[in-house]
Amino acid sequence: MRASVTAHKEFTVAKIDPRLYGSFVEHLGRAVYSGIYEPGHASADEQGFRQDVLDLVKELDVPVVRYPGGNFVSAYNWEDGIGPKEERPVRLDLAWHTAESNQVGIHEFADWAAKAETEMMLAVNLGSRGLDEARAFLEYVNHPGGSYWSDLRRQNGREEPWGVKLWCLGNEMDGPWQIGQKTAAEYGRTAFETAKAMRAFDKDIELVVCGSSTPNMPTYPEWEYTVLDYTYDSVDYISLHMYFENHEQNTKNFLARSMELETYIETISSVIKTIKAKKRSNKDVYISFDEWNVWYHSAEQDKPVLEGKHGWPHAPALLEDIYDFADVLVVGCILNTFIRRSDVVKVGCLAQLVNVIAPIMTVEDGPAWRQTTFYPYLYASKYGRGTALDLAVDVEGYETDFANNVPYLDVAGVLTEADGGLSFFLVNRHESEALDVELSLEGFAHSSVTMDKVIGGYALDKTNGPDEEPVAPADGNDASIVDGKLSVKLAPLSYRMIRLK
Incomplete structure (x- = not known):
């Protein structure tokens, strides 16, 4: 084909915001x-921070x-x-x-983030608490001195403020599972007043308001319309x-799930534009896709803990x-x-970073290791920073229950900022046929392949573990550029990252 x-x-x-490749650490299971x-x-x-974990985070x-x-x-x-660790209370989550x-609290996490060479994106509690606690937290974290907080x-040992710029106004406030769930109007009003108070402290911080927890929520996309009407x-x-x-173990459907993501982004992008027009606003609001990942493998094994059958354990294995x-x-x-929607999606957080639906896993008192998904995240993070290219793609597609004409080739391209190189990220969704890809480079002078990494040839259920990591990139050897055209053969069901200079 x-x-x-x-x-x-x-x-x-668009120019890609580097924070598109962020992640997430929650006090959940063994993440912390x-x-x-x-x-x-x-x-x-x-x-007390694991250096082996820090090394893998920095690798990403x-x-x-x-x-x-x-x-x-x-x-x-x-x-x-x-405050002093020995005086901190144990709470039931x-x-x-x-x-x-x-x-582990804000001081410890801030120290870890500095060692991991990453920035913090902090969330305030708008479920059981509200505006007053949010402004106190902001003052504690960002004010130089001379005030109570x-x-x-x-x-408590930190002289200089941390200067955190990115703040989330609560989490998934549309969800019935959420402590302090609110209607869109209740939340919109609360978020607006909280934002007003936080901006009264610092007009230059960046604020993230809660959208829908999933596009399957009964309030979607009306939730976004109402919340943005209050807060835009x-x-x-x-x-x-x-x-x-992928509960049904349907490979074609599973590999097409990103088409639902495309629709989700496009729908909320339209809502944003609608509210902007309604308010005659000159500013832009973007999407922070701050929770995303594959998550279904551990659902059954987690039920006893989540249903309270084991009491209130500390840091049990959950969502692993x-x-x-x-x-x-x-x-x-x-x-x-x-990458293709980096015009509107500016922040992204792979949920999560360590142990909990994560690319990095640890064994208590043992090794840290890379999951299979470590590698596409690694390559996007390292080589996907710069300007996203608007690629024209011509390839056959297939049908699913929820999407039409799903292209067998999924591809994104980036003109990288650091070195002017070109990065292409390619996935062949076809289960049995290779794809002969011809990629025309119009207006580019790139003439050689400097990196070619392939992940393919494995059984779909092949996994990594603490003793060995068999699913890992190999070097590709058939990509070539002739007369301004990159040619490469993508094996069935394979991932590939190709860099040009």
Whole structure:
């Protein structure tokens, strides 16, 4: 099967915000305790952070990490995580039916983020709490000194403010599972007043208002319309969340799930434009897709804990999906979608970073290791920064129950900012046929292949583990450029990243 692609230097989508490749650490399962933080581990530093985990996070070059939740934040008292550790209270977390020791709070997480060379994206509790706690948290984190909350931070050992720019106004407030769920009007009003108060402290912070938890919510997309009607001129982003499942074990459907993501983004982009026109506004609001991933493998094993059958355990194994090769292809398509829609999607958070539906896994008192999905995330993060190209693609497609003409070739291209190179990310969705891809480079002088990485040839259910990581990139050897055209053969069900100079 043949596929024709044209990349033209004058046809671009947008400059990609590096935060498109962010991630997420929530106080959930083993994400924090025995994930990023395990004082007794052989690799632990003086603060108890696992150096082996830090090394893998830095390998991914994660630009921003959302914290502390997630569902957890909607009943979280941030003050529980400050001050002497021996005086911090143990709280019952209603979101995940576990006990929270509060041994890691804002000070510890900020120190970890600095070591991981990433920025913080903080969330305030608009579920069980509200405006007053949000402004206190902001003052504690960002004010230099001379006020109650900033002086308390200094008393607790941090002289300089952290200067966090990106703040989430709650989490999934449309969800009936959320502590403090609100109607769109209730939440819109609360978010508007909270944004007003936070901007009174600092007009230059960036604020993220809650959109729909999934496009399957009964209030979608009316929720976005109502919330933005209240908040449009006070916020910078509206958050969207989406998880991808394959319970029916239908490969064609699973590999086409990113088409639903395309529709989701397009729909909310239209809502944003509608509200902008209604308000005669001069500003733009963008999408923060701050929760996304494949999530379904661990659903059954998690039920006893989530239903409270084990009491209130501290940091149990929850949402520990073990990813397979099929998930590599889906994650590759999702990342390609974000690149192609980088005109409106500016922030993204792979949920999550360590142990909880994550590319990095740990064994308590043991090794840290890379899941199969580590690699498409790695390549997008490292080589997908710059300007997204508007590619013209001609390839056959197939039908699913929910999408028509799903292209067998999923592809995104980026003119990279650091070195002027070209990066192409390609997925062959076809289960049995290779794709002969001819990619025309119009207006580009790139003439050689400098990197060619292939993930393919595995059974769809092949996984990695702590003892070995068999699903890993190999070097491709058949990509070539002749007369301004890149030619490459993509094996059936394969992921490929090709760099040109």
